[in-house]
Amino acid sequence: MSTQFPAVLFIDRDGTLVLEPEDQQVDRLDKVRFVPGVFAALQALKEAGYRLVMVTNQDGRGTASFPEEQFAVPQAFIIEAFASQGLTFDAVFICPHKPHEGCHCRKPLTGLLDPWLAHNPIDRSRSAVIGDRDSDLELAKNLGVDGLRLLPDGGPEHTWPAIVRCLTGRHRTARITRKTRETEIVVAVDLDSEGPQILQTGIGFFDHMLEQVGKHGGFQLELSCRGDLAVDEHHTVEDCALALGQALRQALGDKRGIGRYGFLLAMDEAEAQVAIDLSGRPYFVWEGQFSRDNVGGLPTELVPHFFRSLAETLGAAIHITVRGENAHHMVEAAFKGVGRALRNALRREGNDLPSSKGAL
Numbered sequence: 001m002s003t004q005f006p007a008v009l010f011i012d013r014d015g016t017l018v019l020e021p022e023d024q025q026v027d028r029l030d031k032v033r034f035v036p037g038v039f040a041a042l043q044a045l046k047e048a049g050y051r052l053v054m055v056t057n058q059d060g061r062g063t064a065s066f067p068e069e070q071f072a073v074p075q076a077f078i079i080e081a082f083a084s085q086g087l088t089f090d091a092v093f094i095c096p097h098k099p100h101e102g103c104h105c106r107k108p109l110t111g112l113l114d115p116w117l118a119h120n121p122i123d124r125s126r127s128a129v130i131g132d133r134d135s136d137l138e139l140a141k142n143l144g145v146d147g148l149r150l151l152p153d154g155g156p157e158h159t160w161p162a163i164v165r166c167l168t169g170r171h172r173t174a175r176i177t178r179k180t181r182e183t184e185i186v187v188a189v190d191l192d193s194e195g196p197q198i199l200q201t202g203i204g205f206f207d208h209m210l211e212q213v214g215k216h217g218g219f220q221l222e223l224s225c226r227g228d229l230a231v232d233e234h235h236t237v238e239d240c241a242l243a244l245g246q247a248l249r250q251a252l253g254d255k256r257g258i259g260r261y262g263f264l265l266a267m268d269e270a271e272a273q274v275a276i277d278l279s280g281r282p283y284f285v286w287e288g289q290f291s292r293d294n295v296g297g298l299p300t301e302l303v304p305h306f307f308r309s310l311a312e313t314l315g316a317a318i319h320i321t322v323r324g325e326n327a328h329h330m331v332e333a334a335f336k337g338v339g340r341a342l343r344n345a346l347r348r349e350g351n352d353l354p355s356s357k358g359a360l
Helices: 038-047 068-083 114-119 134-143 160-168 204-217 234-252 302-314 327-346
Strands: 007-011 050-057 091-095 128-131 146-149 173-179 183-190 198-200 220-227 265-267 270-277 283-287 317-323
Touching (some): 146 160, 183 234, 198 204, 204 220, 204 327, 234 302, 283 302, 317 327
Parallel strands (some): 007 128, 128 146, 198 220
Antiparallel strands (some): 173 183
């Protein structure tokens, strides 16, 4: 069962959801004017898997200068307007205190949110605060999440469409450290970058094969391994596969928008057929026989074992059929084929989750 926590957007109200009037109080219905693009933006972010929480300072709410009714009527209208478009807030937090009152719950302090966060863990690497004031950005820093500033009159980079592009287009990255008595591995992947492949496992041909996975998979891969090669190559190859699969799975996040499936690659006389499903359910099928026991210091018996281990931690069904005469070509065709299949499966094609079950 997945333990992944949701990505949450903590959104300011006045100046972010609704335009702030000159007197800085939305205390009548005729003062409620929504920020341009906000409904379409929140719908896109909801489809991308984000949860919504409203966090607002409302100075003096419930006092003689700002009676509760003057706040409650516009607030209910705002909430209902978003709900009519299928947009609901998991929680709404309102601080009524003025700056000089020294409370612990006024933004940018986190006192208002702390009890809720204690019972509702979030993925802070993907969550963000969205607001129009410095205090919103400071709140983001205090929460340990990104801060995004919205300024309707501040240029195209501070609009709701720009924020949607920023949040839905962010890179999918992961960094994993795996240490056992046999190996010490650090692996980093960036699924949205085709940067250089930096590999050092102590087995030159294995490095070359891992390079094919990253290069043909269309993602940046950095992997270093210090293994017990004085014993044999088994632990190095197996543990590198386990760490790589774990990193890929973490970088995929909630898997929204991915192609999910991927496939046939010919290399001279060799041919590899690869089928991949990033289903969350590990399974491995291998068909092929090598004519040599080793290629470039890599035992060929470890080739299917590598892909089996990768399937295990990636949570993928991987089926590989390889045939040919030259063992070198066969091994390389298998690694390149898996890379090409991963390129199709990892590629983002939208925001939908590619499953009728609602989970991957």
